[in-house]
Amino acid sequence: MIEIKKLHKSYPIGKDSLHVLKGIDLHIKEGEFVSIMGSSGSGKSTLLNIVGLLDVHDEGEYYLNGQLIKDMNEKKAAILRNKFLGFVFQSFNLISYKTALENVALPLYYKGMNRKERLKVALEYLEKVGLKEWANHLPNELSGGQKQRVAIARALVTKPKVVLADEPTGALDSTTTDSVMDLLKDINDEGMTVFVITHEEEVAEQTKRIVRLKDGVIISDEYTKAAKAV
Amino acid sequence: MFDLDRWREIFQSINKNRLRSVMSGFTVAFAILLFTLLFGVVSGLSNFFKDAFADDAQNSMFVRVWKTTKPYKGLQLGRRIQLRNNDFDYVTDEYASKIQYQSARIYKNFNLKYKNNADSYSVRAVHPDHQFLEKTVIEEGRYLNARDLKERSKVIVIGRLIKRDLFGEKPALMKRLNVNGISYLIVGIFSDDGGDNEERLAYIPVTTAQMLYGNNDYISQINLGYDPNLSLDAAITFGNRLEKDLRNKLNIHPDDQSALSVRNMAEANQNVGQFMFVLYFIVIIVGSGTLIAGIIGISNIMIFVIKERTKEFGIRKAIGAKPSSIVTMVVLESVIITTIAGYLGLTLGTVLLKAEWLREVLEEYFIKDPDVSPGIVMGATIVLILAGLIAGYLPAKKAANIKPIVALRAD
Numbered sequence: 001m002i003e004i005k006k007l008h009k010s011y012p013i014g015k016d017s018l019h020v021l022k023g024i025d026l027h028i029k030e031g032e033f034v035s036i037m038g039s040s041g042s043g044k045s046t047l048l049n050i051v052g053l054l055d056v057h058d059e060g061e062y063y064l065n066g067q068l069i070k071d072m073n074e075k076k077a078a079i080l081r082n083k084f085l086g087f088v089f090q091s092f093n094l095i096s097y098k099t100a101l102e103n104v105a106l107p108l109y110y111k112g113m114n115r116k117e118r119l120k121v122a123l124e125y126l127e128k129v130g131l132k133e134w135a136n137h138l139p140n141e142l143s144g145g146q147k148q149r150v151a152i153a154r155a156l157v158t159k160p161k162v163v164l165a166d167e168p169t170g171a172l173d174s175t176t177t178d179s180v181m182d183l184l185k186d187i188n189d190e191g192m193t194v195f196v197i198t199h200e201e202e203v204a205e206q207t208k209r210i211v212r213l214k215d216g217v218i219i220s221d222e223y224t225k226a227a228k229a230v
Numbered sequence: 231m232f233d234l235d236r237w238r239e240i241f242q243s244i245n246k247n248r249l250r251s252v253m254s255g256f257t258v259a260f261a262i263l264l265f266t267l268l269f270g271v272v273s274g275l276s277n278f279f280k281d282a283f284a285d286d287a288q289n290s291m292f293v294r295v296w297k298t299t300k301p302y303k304g305l306q307l308g309r310r311i312q313l314r315n316n317d318f319d320y321v322t323d324e325y326a327s328k329i330q331y332q333s334a335r336i337y338k339n340f341n342l343k344y345k346n347n348a349d350s351y352s353v354r355a356v357h358p359d360h361q362f363l364e365k366t367v368i369e370e371g372r373y374l375n376a377r378d379l380k381e382r383s384k385v386i387v388i389g390r391l392i393k394r395d396l397f398g399e400k401p402a403l404m405k406r407l408n409v410n411g412i413s414y415l416i417v418g419i420f421s422d423d424g425g426d427n428e429e430r431l432a433y434i435p436v437t438t439a440q441m442l443y444g445n446n447d448y449i450s451q452i453n454l455g456y457d458p459n460l461s462l463d464a465a466i467t468f469g470n471r472l473e474k475d476l477r478n479k480l481n482i483h484p485d486d487q488s489a490l491s492v493r494n495m496a497e498a499n500q501n502v503g504q505f506m507f508v509l510y511f512i513v514i515i516v517g518s519g520t521l522i523a524g525i526i527g528i529s530n531i532m533i534f535v536i537k538e539r540t541k542e543f544g545i546r547k548a549i550g551a552k553p554s555s556i557v558t559m560v561v562l563e564s565v566i567i568t569t570i571a572g573y574l575g576l577t578l579g580t581v582l583l584k585a586e587w588l589r590e591v592l593e594e595y596f597i598k599d600p601d602v603s604p605g606i607v608m609g610a611t612i613v614l615i616l617a618g619l620i621a622g623y624l625p626a627k628k629a630a631n632i633k634p635i636v637a638l639r640a641d
Contacts, residue, residue, distance in 0.1 A: 049635045052548075054548060054633065054634045054635040054638070055633060055635045074547070074552070074553045074630070074631060075552045075553060075554065078547055078550055078551060078552045078553070079550070079552070081547075081548065081549070081550050082549065082550025083550075087548050087549065089638070093541075093544075093545045093548070093638060094545075095542055095545060095546075097242070097243070097246035097247060098242070098246075102242075106546070106549060107549040107550050109235060109239065110546075110549065110550040110551050110552075110555065111550065114235070115234075115235055115238070154549065158549075158550070
């Protein structure tokens with residue numbers, strides 16, 4: 001599903017450049033539940049942004065669903081994101097003036113689905129994350145955990161191939177963290193590839209494969225007990 | 231291409247961010263309001279000037295005489311100049327092709343009496359053409375005619391207010407009026423736009439006056455209407471030549487303004503024209519300034535708005551919005567706000583200009599019937615809508631091309 005070969009990325013800082021990713025090789029198959037671990041500055045967010053087509057790499061190859069990602073313009077990237085990827089962010093990134101239902105339905109609007117149908121689909125997904133009753137509430141009327149569940153519903157609503165979660169539990173307490181992780185596990189059990197970035201050991205342990213990054217290189221890549229248990 | 235969903239999306243964005251929308255709209259509405267009022271006031275000024283000169287015919291010229299102030303050809307100064315019938319005929323003969331109307335005028339003051347009502351009024355002895363030169367409007371009966379002049383008839387045409395003073399509500403037409411002891415037949419009653427004084431006048435045939443009062447061929451003044459086909463420049467040249475020729479004929483020093491002068495409406499018209507031109511020029515500059523201020527206002531607000539929304543655009547892009555869809559959304563929002571606000575400003579401005587209380591106030595300041603041509607205001611609104619379009623497009627284009635990752639980081 002995701003295949004990365006010798007990926008390099010550096011950011012210019014003044015006249016110098018900061019080499020963030022120094023030759024990453026990573027292969028994630030369909031249906032995997034992978035977490036990327038690393039301290040801040042290890043390059044994990046950069047990796048996710050490149051995988052999520054929110055940023056471009058400098059060197060190396062990246063195949064998404066077998067398609068080589070190269071010379072993406074914003075328009076093509078937008079179409080691919082809409083088609084293959086769903087995002088969950090640490091800070092939720094819901095649109096503040098839209099209700100939970102409208103937030104979930106928005107990706108479907110960009111997909112070109114008509115209003116009636118997309119509201120119906122969005123409601124199904126809200127139900128799935130247990131927030132059907134909150135459909136007409138604005139984000140600021142929801143708790144952090146609820147917001148993140150809305151964001152997950154929004155990520156799932158287009159039936160993406162991969163869900164990318166950037167510190168999805170970073171702003172949540174432990175109880176809601178568990179409920180969000182359970183939700184991600186359920187999604188994975190349905191066969192969707194889930195790609196989580198975290199610096200919390202407990203969160204990583206709930207995934208099936210942990211990739212550890214340090215200073216822009218992979219230092220370990222192993223399957224967890226959870227994976228062996230299946 | 232009508233896309234209901236897109237409009238729904240745009241209206242939601244406008245409606246849910248009211249403060250922002252109202253702020254952007256206010257600038258535009260205010261600019262258009264000022265623009266409308268400005269043009270309204272100027273059109274009012276213009277109307278006032280047109281009216282101020284509308285009392286007499288636009289093409290009229292007056293030949294006036296008084297005392298000489300310069301000695302000439304051995305004649306001493308202080309000599310009283312007198313126009314005569316042969317001067318009148320001289321003008322007719324020399325300039326027939328350039329003259330539309332011509333009338334002499336003799337000023338008299340008579341006591342008019344009907345039954346027990348009497349008062350003193352100005353009476354002018356004139357030719358029939360005088361009606362057109364003075365824009366006299368006949369309300370009843372008729373004006374003086376060629377036959378009156380030929381027969382030296384004792385007929386009189388009285389102003390509406392004389393009739394009211396002496397006759398009240400009773401009919402005055404074909405009644406006999408005692409004019410300083412001589413009986414005249416009232417053949418007409420007139421009105422005049424020139425105000426009350428112009429309607430407290432009476433007209434009698436010039437020939438009658440010359441025969442009855444002094445039995446001479448004196449006239450006080452010659453009034454002309456130059457051929458309206460003449461250009462302003464040609465009319466002014468004609469006036470100057472007439473002045474020169476008459477001074478020559480009457481042995482007056484060529485530069486003696488006091489002894490004989492020709493007052494030419496063409497010159498006044500030219501002055502008014504120049505004045506209005508300068509006024510409009512100023513208004514166009516001030517109006518453009520207002521519009522530019524409006525444009526800058528919208529641009530600033532759009533830049534601010536788009537900065538504020540950068541994160542939202544990042545979210546939208548992360549979930550699949552193409553840059554073009556974001557640009558379209560912002561530009562349409564901007565255009566809708568400018569259009570609605572422009573329309574509000576226009577409506578408010580027009581309503582104000584039509585308001586009776588404001589009109590009364592303005593009329594004291596020489597502003598009459600202020601009005602704006604819809605074309606000018608529509609033009610201004612279109613300019614502002616275009617400005618809103620550009621003001622929205624440029625920053626939106628920039629915002630839409632920010633990498634989503636950067637946009638998402640924005641706060």
